[in-house]
Amino acid sequence: MSSLIEAKSLNTHYGESHILFDVNFKINPGESVGLLGRNGMGKSTLIRTLMGHVRPSSGQIKIRGDDHTRSAPHQVSRLGVAYVPEGRGIFPNLNVRENLLVAARPGVNERNDWSYDRVLETFPRLTERLGHGGQQLSGGEQQMLAIGRALMTNPDVLILDEATEGLAPLIIAEIWRIIGTIRETGVATLIVDRNYRKVLANTDRCVVLEKGVVVHEKQSAALIQQPELLTQYLGV
Amino acid sequence: TVKVGFMLPYSGAYGTIGQTIENAFKLYVEEQGGKLAGQDIQYFRVDDESNPSKGPDNANRLIKRDQVDVLVGSVHSGVAMALAKAAKDAGVTLIIPNAGADAITGPLCSKGVFRTSFSNWQPGYAMGPVAIDKGYKTAVTITWNYAAGQESTDGFKEAFEEKGGKVIRHLTVPFPTVEFQPLLTEIASIKPDVVYAFFAGSGAVKFVQDYAGANLAANIPLLGSGFLTDGTLEAQGASADGLLTTLHYADNLNTPRDNAFRASFSKRYPSNPIDVYAMQGYDAAQLLDAGLKAVGGDIKKRDQMHEAMSNAVVDSPRGQFKLSAAGNPIQDIYLRQVKNGKNEIVKVAVEKLADPARGCKL
């Protein structure tokens, strides 16, 4: 079976500074991948490169087997890749309802699991805020909105960059549960989160980045058994 | 050689006027065989963009960079003010082929500054007796809230009230607004015997159209300074038919001098309309010619040349005229009526009308 997303020897620069070094990376359909690493190691940069926001200086990105190294983010998104960025990216001048509806569309193969109502059911807190501007939401509410909005595109891969930042423990638990549900429906996930234990527990495979280099790639279950690695690369 | 600098608008709303004036000036020089008083004429030109705030700088281009001997300009009053100041300071001769600001040949008059056109006061004043003759007792004046409009309507008011009429309201529109509907409604509610208007260019077109569109003309006749219908008739179309205006020129004077001028101009510049601006530009050249002839082409003898210019009798297509002491033409003002897309002469409204040149110490 071919990978959903596959990146081969990616190199990415921001201007003069070299951030990613020959990164190889892939996500298979339905698979859940965790991305671990300290602050500033290039996790978000890798994601942004995959999404097409940053153009790699060399390397190749394949999505569903086709070359998409130079595709624009909207083309990537239309292939079923949804992205919850760090910092949330809520549209401040749209209200909650609009923030959700603006993203609504059926996924690849007309997949239509996530309706507006279902998203609201998942995040009941948002129901009370439908008319509020994105700017006025509390931090946690914004985070829920960002995830809900990504789901509105009915993706096959959900990329969550620090998606639980600023959420209450109950909600975080809920989000992990939802991620579980999403996984069960066959949606692949790529997860960056500071809570590495949760990441390890909720993913099939984990990739560890250190200064833009992939230093480890292991089944999550195996990695959990190696606390010394975690100490070395995550400082815990 | 004599260096002549045109500071005229070549772009924007007055762009055509500037070109016309230049063409007519050159036409006269060509008719004289390309020389005035035996001197070659070298031309320089600067687009003044009708922008008074650039006036001084543009004047400097001609005076200091090109070092012209004679300045010809401009159309816009504010620009002409700047030009007059610069010319005075530099001791260069200035011939104004259009701008009508009263002040230039009033308080700010000066020896080397001449005008071959008119002062705003003149056509306005001349309309006063016309309105009285027609039996109008009350009038409303309307114009943009700016100096030229004020001067023109003041002239009208002066003459109209001298003869027993009464201007009951003076209406103004902020310059350069062209939304006239509220004031037309106001006029309809005041119901004067007659309306005197001063507008030019696009404002004139729009005002005349709106006045006709409101059907006011049937009950309250519209009179205006000539610029209401000069250069604008094509755009105004039928709405201008029958309008009476006063100006120092008309389209069918039918004098030998005028016919010769018109024939010559339309032969040389077939696509350029012949209008009052062409005539004024032509006369600017004639005035300069008179001055140069008196000093035998020696532009250095400026004082003598100025003397000769102020005493010259210009054989203008509009009819002969002399300049007043302040440098403004003493000229017949015609009453014209719009017929078949032309400003046709009805009669002479006031003969040999001189601007009072209030405040001029010359």
Add this chain to the structure above:
Amino acid sequence: MDVTTYLIQCLNAVQYGLLLFLVASGLTLIFGIMGIINLAHGSFYMIGAYMAFALQPLVAQYLGGGFITTVLVCIVLAALLGYFLEWAFYSYLYTRDHLQQVLMTYGLILVFEELRSIIIDNDVHGVSAPEWLSGSIQLGDLMTYPTYRLFISAVCIIVAVFMYWLLSRTRLGMMIRAGASNREMINSLGIDINQLFRVVFALGVALAALAGAIAAPVSSVYPGMGNAVIIICFVVVVIGGIGSIKGAFIAAMLIGFVDTFGQILFPQVAGVLVYIMMATILLFKPEGLFKQG
């Protein structure tokens, strides 16, 4: 002022307000919603008016249509022009400092004005209203009111309703607003924001041209007509609250009334009244009457 005059003045005010809204409507899209400080909006208005003037004989000759056909042709051509301009000039400015837009659109104004003068000329021209709209209705005892002005008002209202529907009842409005605040994010959601902006920009230009073409018979076409409206357009959008169609509509109406009654009641300060009003409104509502979001 007697009652009839007063009512007629109100009609004038409404009519003027509607016209202002029509002229500003394209700017509401381009500036208010897409967030581009487009000084060249007046030029698009001017282009519309001049197209109506220049194309009328051509349309009559080749398409056999009258005024309405001409206006439609103008709209289509303007939309194409807008599409091209966005692609060629505006598209690379989104990620830059907004001030760059100011400078570039200033350059465009100069270019358009000069091209206008080269292609047409510097004269004032009239455009005739279609025969079937050239009638008038009696108002008061002396005055009549041209039917064509009522027609303009009708067009303005249709445009207002259309824009309101487009922006608050369709997803398009959300997408544009979202794109204006965060292009990267809207892109991540699978929306081709470049294409979308290009289309909306074209629509904005088309609206400006429509305003110019429709207004041409009453305003005539003349050099500098674009620059004469640009400031008032920004005033309309800003007083209304950037991005709000409803706000722009109400602002245009307010200006219509202030201007109309200002000219009659306070002629000496009429020119500045609109600005006094704007300053006052913004002092009490620093983000306009109806701020979006």
Add this chain to the structure above:
Amino acid sequence: MTTAYYTTLIIKVMIYSIFALSLQLLVGCTGLISLGHAAFFGVSAYAVTLLSPEFAAGNLLWLVPVAVISAMVYALITGPLALKTKGVYFIMVTLAFAQMAYYVFHDTKLGGGTDGIYLNTRPELRIGDAVLLDISSNYSFYVFTLGCLIFTWGFLTILMRSRFGAALTGIHVNEQRMRAVGYSTFGYKLTAYIVAAGFGGLAGVLYAIKDGYVNPELLSWEQSGIVLFMVILGGTSRLWGAMIGAAGLIFLQELFQSEAIFGAFAVHWHLTFGLTVIALVALMPTGLIGLPKQLSKRRGKKKPSPTVRSATVH
């Protein structure tokens, strides 16, 4: 003799440099984009003209301060109101206040209405009867203007290097944070606004003296626009960008208007000038001051250019 023309041209460049520098203090340094800066220019220009005796030379010693202060007073009155708003709204409020001043001079007899008024004799610097500085000749006026420019530039440079300047920079970048760490930003912004008005006024004084003619158009929004364009063209990231912008804009206009170079096509100089402006914007994202850097980069290496497709806005 033509040198006289170029002297005048350079004087004009210097005056506009002062004007643009004063606006740079608002736009580039404090992030307050004003479209009403011509008001200060015009108010001072009118003040110096109206206060000068009609047929004798006025005294610079008090004329300049009084004219400059009149602009600052106008800023002091309008500033607190305008600063209540932000962004585009600020642009429009400053425009509104400038238009108010414009219509005062345009529609009333105060300064000769639309025709404007003359300043017949250039003022001089006198103490008692001793004339210390006579600027009636072109050259002495050139030196005087140069002195004013150096003073303005020096003053603003030192200002921006001081803590006050650092605070303005902070306000430009993130006003919310500045308040949170304890700056009352309003006072800073108002001070900057008034100082900018003062230097704008100084430019206006010089302009009035240069031509001896003032006109309401000096306060028009087009005038405010032009100086803003200068600032943007030069670049807002450095103070002196304003001077480069003023010089650049004026020389470009001069160039394209020159019949000596473009012949008859010079009449269409708006076209060439407009296209050049567009090209400059397209090629120089940071304004003219970015030019040396860009050139050296181009000459330097043929490395892959920056790969960020769209700048992130956080």
Add this chain to the structure above:
Amino acid sequence: MSQTLLSAKNITRRFGGLIAINNASLNLNQGAVHAVIGTNGAGKSTLVSVLSGEIPPNEGQIKMLDKDITDWSQPDRAQAGLGRSYQRTTIFPSLSVHENCRISAQSKHQKFWNWGTPHTKCDFTNEAASHALELAGLSQFAHRKAGLLSHGGKRQLEIAMCLATRPKVLLLDEPLAGMGAEETDRMLGLLNDLKKEHAVLLVEHDMDAVFRISDEITVMVNGCVIAHGEPEEIRNNPDVQTAYLGDEA
């Protein structure tokens, strides 16, 4: 326990119809970390904003060392020693990391009449800035443009800027959000040091951290304070568990 530096009494704040804070009171004491936890949208950030003077309260009173500061502006309060960090990163992205802190530090030494020394040459501010950066663990990035830091780096800078003003009372809105495990550890250590001299209000969702460091906890739900007490009390409070903690406790 020692002196109460900041106390808020019966604060209420509404946004239109929404009551973001409903009659909440709390005290911040020197030498203690006072954590405020609560559901998303409970009004914690709003509370921080009200305390710091960014938003005025509709009702209630705020006192700092017995002075009523309810009507003081935000800058005045900051001058009096109130420092805050933001939940949504609020830095000067176009300036260097060091400059970010220096400008913050300068607020205590504004001296805007002093034009002689360039602002970069002021020892006091430079030292304060370097010190703050060191505390926050950003020294190595001091000369990088702040906007180019990674997300976690920006979060650290957020705290550093707050520290650079040397406040007496720290209001920290989710300082740990976005920080990695290592940085979290460092931050907690830092807070432990800081609390000796300062009063700290900590809004945080990271329960491990909260229970490790705080001396006092206030729990908010929907604008109301539903519980207040020592960490152990709160951990075992059934209301708090159902409303907020879930099985985290």
